[in-house]
Amino acid sequence: MSLGHACVDVFQGAVAALVPFFVAERAYSYAAASGIVLAASLLSSVAQPLFGVLTDRFAMPWLLPLAAATSGAGVAVSGIGGSYPLTLAAMAVSGIGVAAYHPEAARAARAASDGRHTAMGWFALGGNVGFALAPPLVAAVVASWGLRASPLLGPPALAGVALCTAAVRSAADRAGSAPPATEGAQPSEGSESAEGAPEAAPGRDDWAAFLRLSGAVVCRSIVFVGLSTFVSLYVRERTGGGAAAGTAALCVLYAGGAVGTLAGSRLAGRWGRLRVVRHSYAVTVLAVGGVVLVPGPPLYLFVALASAGLYVPFSLHVTLGQDCLPRRMGTAGGVTLGLTVSIGGAAAPALGALADATSLRTGLLPLLVPPVVAWFLLRGLREPVPATALSPVTGSRA
Numbered sequence: 001m002s003l004g005h006a007c008v009d010v011f012q013g014a015v016a017a018l019v020p021f022f023v024a025e026r027a028y029s030y031a032a033a034s035g036i037v038l039a040a041s042l043l044s045s046v047a048q049p050l051f052g053v054l055t056d057r058f059a060m061p062w063l064l065p066l067a068a069a070t071s072g073a074g075v076a077v078s079g080i081g082g083s084y085p086l087t088l089a090a091m092a093v094s095g096i097g098v099a100a101y102h103p104e105a106a107r108a109a110r111a112a113s114d115g116r117h118t119a120m121g122w123f124a125l126g127g128n129v130g131f132a133l134a135p136p137l138v139a140a141v142v143a144s145w146g147l148r149a150s151p152l153l154g155p156p157a158l159a160g161v162a163l164c165t166a167a168v169r170s171a172a173d174r175a176g177s178a179p180p181a182t183e184g185a186q187p188s189e190g191s192e193s194a195e196g197a198p199e200a201a202p203g204r205d206d207w208a209a210f211l212r213l214s215g216a217v218v219c220r221s222i223v224f225v226g227l228s229t230f231v232s233l234y235v236r237e238r239t240g241g242g243a244a245a246g247t248a249a250l251c252v253l254y255a256g257g258a259v260g261t262l263a264g265s266r267l268a269g270r271w272g273r274l275r276v277v278r279h280s281y282a283v284t285v286l287a288v289g290g291v292v293l294v295p296g297p298p299l300y301l302f303v304a305l306a307s308a309g310l311y312v313p314f315s316l317h318v319t320l321g322q323d324c325l326p327r328r329m330g331t332a333g334g335v336t337l338g339l340t341v342s343i344g345g346a347a348a349p350a351l352g353a354l355a356d357a358t359s360l361r362t363g364l365l366p367l368l369v370p371p372v373v374a375w376f377l378l379r380g381l382r383e384p385v386p387a388t389a390l391s392p393v394t395g396s397r398a
Contacts, residue, residue: 001109001167002126007160008101009127011071013134015040016228021142034352037229039088041345044095052103055330063104064164070097072157079150106333124315128257135250210324216377217317219370221344224310226367229348234360256307264312277313278378284309284371292364323384
């Protein structure tokens, strides 16, 4: 599951990694370039909760390999031709693939992990690794042969299809080898219904807490997407380096997620999830301030600190959301991994327009506000009771 997650999320990371090349090769403005990020996230933000609702009602493991193929296909054709509308459409197709993947994958990973924070951290780590691999992959292909070589970015999708198919088969084998139910016994709460749909896990849905958590995830998303879109161009400008300097900064932003995600799951086991998440947002404010204000090579240190602040709470958001909505885990995953994350893409064009009208540095200044808002949203929120894990294929209690 973790490796398949990496193969899908490499295409999420590829969208931002392609932005500097669209600016350089096609002379897009900052607003037009950030529109590409919006195209990848807009349909995803709408579609992902819908896929979450479907996975709450039906076991859909077949969706994982199909989504992996779709996410890669959109990015692979995005550089072909010079049409801006077609580029936007290709990125939107990739976004739909990402939307289809995450709710079912989050439900299956939560079931396979038996609700353990560390195991879910490894699943989230796979996505972070995919993000981190995207900038060097894009640079190796596009810097050498131009945007028309974008089909060469497609092989990770093929690997993702193979890995997701293997994970689905493995989960099906585990489910098939489980001890059969006693004849005449009534199905337990949370077991699969006669129609094959996973029934709700026990527990009470706390929508008020979930909405506050979702607001915090939106704030994180705005900062993360904003930095992902512009940090490469910004570092080039502030350090006087070329494409390599910008790619290195984006790699630092994404690679820090590998450390941050695992650290988050371990810290949560000792200090509690909400306490760790709140402190992460406090660190993010300082880090973004350093990115905007500190000149020269030390800027990379603050990019790394921002990466830690943004990624430490990443997998914790998912499990907190699932525990707030124990009867609707697919919906919770669709929102925390999809809708709220993708909404950040909607803010990118506004940041780009501000940067076009003023400067790129000024365009990044608003990113200081969302982490503060997230901290206040989570202040006073109580730790939810962990939900019962479900079987990754049938939806029954593990």
